[in-house]
Amino acid sequence: MRQVADRAGVAMSSVSRVLNNHPDVSESMRARVMTAVEEFGYEPNAVGQMLRQGATKTVGFVVGDISNHLQAEIALGAELALEAQGYTMLLMNSVNNPQLDAEHIRLLIRRQVDGLLLSVADETHRPTIEALEAGNTPYVLIDRELDAQSPPWAVTSDHRGGITSAVEELVGLGHRRIALVGGSPHVRPTRERVAAIEEAVARYPDVSCQVRSGAFTEGHGAAATRELLEGKLPPTAIIAGGNQILIGVLREIRGRALAIPRDLSLVTCDRIPLAEFLSPSLSTIYRDPVAMGRAAAELLLAQLAGQPAQVITLPATYERAGSCSPSPDAVAPTHQ
Amino acid sequence: MRQVADRAGVAMSSVSRVLNNHPDVSESMRARVMTAVEEFGYEPNAVGQMLRQGATKTVGFVVGDISNHLQAEIALGAELALEAQGYTMLLMNSVNNPQLDAEHIRLLIRRQVDGLLLSVADETHRPTIEALEAGNTPYVLIDRELDAQSPPWAVTSDHRGGITSAVEELVGLGHRRIALVGGSPHVRPTRERVAAIEEAVARYPDVSCQVRSGAFTEGHGAAATRELLEGKLPPTAIIAGGNQILIGVLREIRGRALAIPRDLSLVTCDRIPLAEFLSPSLSTIYRDPVAMGRAAAELLLAQLAGQPAQVITLPATYERAGSCSPSPDAVAPTHQ
DNA sequence: CTGAAAGCGCTAACAC
DNA sequence: GTGTTAGCGCTTTCAG
Numbered sequence: 001m002r003q004v005a006d007r008a009g010v011a012m013s014s015v016s017r018v019l020n021n022h023p024d025v026s027e028s029m030r031a032r033v034m035t036a037v038e039e040f041g042y043e044p045n046a047v048g049q050m051l052r053q054g055a056t057k058t059v060g061f062v063v064g065d066i067s068n069h070l071q072a073e074i075a076l077g078a079e080l081a082l083e084a085q086g087y088t089m090l091l092m093n094s095v096n097n098p099q100l101d102a103e104h105i106r107l108l109i110r111r112q113v114d115g116l117l118l119s120v121a122d123e124t125h126r127p128t129i130e131a132l133e134a135g136n137t138p139y140v141l142i143d144r145e146l147d148a149q150s151p152p153w154a155v156t157s158d159h160r161g162g163i164t165s166a167v168e169e170l171v172g173l174g175h176r177r178i179a180l181v182g183g184s185p186h187v188r189p190t191r192e193r194v195a196a197i198e199e200a201v202a203r204y205p206d207v208s209c210q211v212r213s214g215a216f217t218e219g220h221g222a223a224a225t226r227e228l229l230e231g232k233l234p235p236t237a238i239i240a241g242g243n244q245i246l247i248g249v250l251r252e253i254r255g256r257a258l259a260i261p262r263d264l265s266l267v268t269c270d271r272i273p274l275a276e277f278l279s280p281s282l283s284t285i286y287r288d289p290v291a292m293g294r295a296a297a298e299l300l301l302a303q304l305a306g307q308p309a310q311v312i313t314l315p316a317t318y319e320r321a322g323s324c325s326p327s328p329d330a331v332a333p334t335h336q
Numbered sequence: 337m338r339q340v341a342d343r344a345g346v347a348m349s350s351v352s353r354v355l356n357n358h359p360d361v362s363e364s365m366r367a368r369v370m371t372a373v374e375e376f377g378y379e380p381n382a383v384g385q386m387l388r389q390g391a392t393k394t395v396g397f398v399v400g401d402i403s404n405h406l407q408a409e410i411a412l413g414a415e416l417a418l419e420a421q422g423y424t425m426l427l428m429n430s431v432n433n434p435q436l437d438a439e440h441i442r443l444l445i446r447r448q449v450d451g452l453l454l455s456v457a458d459e460t461h462r463p464t465i466e467a468l469e470a471g472n473t474p475y476v477l478i479d480r481e482l483d484a485q486s487p488p489w490a491v492t493s494d495h496r497g498g499i500t501s502a503v504e505e506l507v508g509l510g511h512r513r514i515a516l517v518g519g520s521p522h523v524r525p526t527r528e529r530v531a532a533i534e535e536a537v538a539r540y541p542d543v544s545c546q547v548r549s550g551a552f553t554e555g556h557g558a559a560a561t562r563e564l565l566e567g568k569l570p571p572t573a574i575i576a577g578g579n580q581i582l583i584g585v586l587r588e589i590r591g592r593a594l595a596i597p598r599d600l601s602l603v604t605c606d607r608i609p610l611a612e613f614l615s616p617s618l619s620t621i622y623r624d625p626v627a628m629g630r631a632a633a634e635l636l637l638a639q640l641a642g643q644p645a646q647v648i649t650l651p652a653t654y655e656r657a658g659s660c661s662p663s664p665d666a667v668a669p670t671h672q
Numbered sequence: 673c674t675g676a677a678a679g680c681g682c683t684a685a686c687a688c
Numbered sequence: 689g690t691g692t693t694a695g696c697g698c699t700t701t702c703a704g
Contacts, residue, residue, distance in 0.1 A: 337681065337682070338681085348681090349683070349684080352683055352684090353683090356683080380681085381680090381681050381682075382681095383680085384680075384682035384683090385681080385682055385683080386682090387680090387681075387682075388682045388683050388684085389682085389683075
């Protein structure tokens with residue numbers, strides 16, 4: 001910038017004013033400066049600006065695993081919304097390790113991000129909460145609830161609504177034993193889904209549910225499914241609580257040569273690209289992850305603009321497809 | 337930091353030395369400083385360090401669309417490798433818009449990233465190349481070839497190997513008309529695949545291929561498939577050049593109620609999570625995207641360390657599955 | 673309307 | 689070993 005100023009024969013402050021569209025600049029000044037800028041192909045150094053202005057126009061995103069389609073779409077939605085407002089996103093994968101969550105939060109705060117978007121692996125992990133409260137960097141939670149001091153800013157999904165609709169349909173189809181293979185119990189989605197299925201089932205005296213929380217992994221999906229199917233009263237319908245879990249569930253079902261939906265009805269949470277081509281197609285509790293990411297970004301920007309805390313809840317809707325059919329129990333007794 | 341120095345009764349430079357593990361610090365100094373650091377919970381401001389040191393320990397990643405599973409895994413591999421060396425990743429989605437690629441490159445350079453990882457949408461887009469040559473920020477191409485001045489740093493996939501194996505198997509199964517539904521012709525993967533299928537087919541006088549390049553979209557996948565199947569000599573085997581294209585191809589095939597592999601054999605490029613549960617399972621030309629991302633990150637770090645330019649090529653291997661069977665042409669003439 | 677000067681937080685020379 | 693000082697690139701008072 002010094003170069004540009006010298007070349008144009010003006011002070012650095014004038015160059016700065018021109019580049020920042022300050023109102024008090026004469027046309028002649030603007031012209032001379034711009035000529036010099038073009039001549040050198042000068043581009044302002046953003047790090048200098050950050051230091052001076054105390055703002056980095058950068059947002060940190062702590063995500064479990066970007067290779068998970070749901071999280072990738074959330075990240076996409078957030079990135080696009082942030083970019084539209086001149087912000088850039090620093091992405092850190094915590095591979096569902098709560099310890100890494102906390103380290104990443106600290107690192108991002110040291111890097112002076114203006115705000116954080118958080119989809120942490122464990123809401124109860126103390127170091128995570130401490131890292132957040134030590135810095136006073138604004139943050140928005142993505143489908144998480146933290147036991148923190150400050151009023152919560154978050155975008156959440158209406159998992160209860162989705163699960164409730166699914167359970168009602170399954171009960172209507174005659175299912176009396178429904179299972180949920182959930183992910184980590186330390187995050188909101190699992191807790192909400194568990195609560196919802198238990199409440200929904202409680203409304204029908206002859207319907208029961210079995211819940212297997214654990215982790216958002218194929219391994220847990222498979223192990224829980226095995227356990228359920230080998231139990232004394234195996235469920236006639238299973239709800240898989242996420243993409244990775246679904247894969248484990250499907251693997252176990254395939255290994256037992258069970259036919260969906262004849263032997264077992266299946267519902268999954270969150271859409272996944274090829275699902276429409278499975279036969280039968282999968283009943284899905286859908287939410288719009290790009291919209292979630294966008295909403296999270298907008299909440300963060302609102303927070304940065306000084307607005308009061310708010311939580312946005314987005315819908316999760318049950319979409320019936322071919323993987324659910326009347327329970328064998330409901331039809332079998334009369335025909336066999 | 338001033339606070340910490342005052343509290344410990346030492347100079348700021350001493351605090352800096354302690355925090356950076358400079359060899360020439362006495363134990364007593366270290367102790368006093370650390371006490372003060374703990375007391376205030378002091379964390380160094382990375383922006384100050386960046387400005388002073390002229391390095392940001394940040395790498396920019398320009399990606400087409402992070403919600404594409406292949407690219408998400410590449411990003412994951414890169415991020416993990418970078419983080420291990422203390423680098424952080426700025427992610428920008430260009431939604432396959434070459435103009436955005438160029439803008440993102442300029443923005444990242446203004447932000448003083450130490451290097452760039454690039455998976456641009458169009459290798460021939462002049463502004464992209466100009467943005468790269470204007471800054472002299474090191475970069476590594478991810479499966480791209482750019483007509484630039486500097487010697488190329490890149491990680492590439494051996495698409496030729498993968499396509500060649502696939503074609504050979506299909507020919508062995510009796511297929512004589514093979515089609516490739518490719519993505520954008522302005523990127524290396526498409527060019528390599530096209531060249532490979534044409535070369536492979538040229539070795540068999542009675543085998544021909546049809547190529548439909550276009551875009552990495554479901555729409556192109558569907559449109560190209562329709563065109564091929566409605567043509568005079570429809571192919572008996574199709575190779576889909578990517579995840580999105582695959583979806584379009586499958587949609588079109590489903591719409592025509594064709595059975596795979598009876599009516600049509602299908603091969604796809606790049607693994608996608610649920611593919612193993614399709615029936616039949618999909619023959620796939622596989623490459624390890626996490627390894628690609630890791631390799632790209634390592635190349636960039638090598639470049640930053642002053643090593644000479646290199647290109648790493650990773651394998652793409654054909655994995656046979658249920659979606660390929662003998663051609664109807666090969667068996668039909670004798671039996672009908 | 674424009675220039676001079678201070679300073680954001682940090683580290684690396686250079687003195688002592 | 690430790691302190692002093694300068695300056696990374698920028699913007700923003702404050703004077704004029």
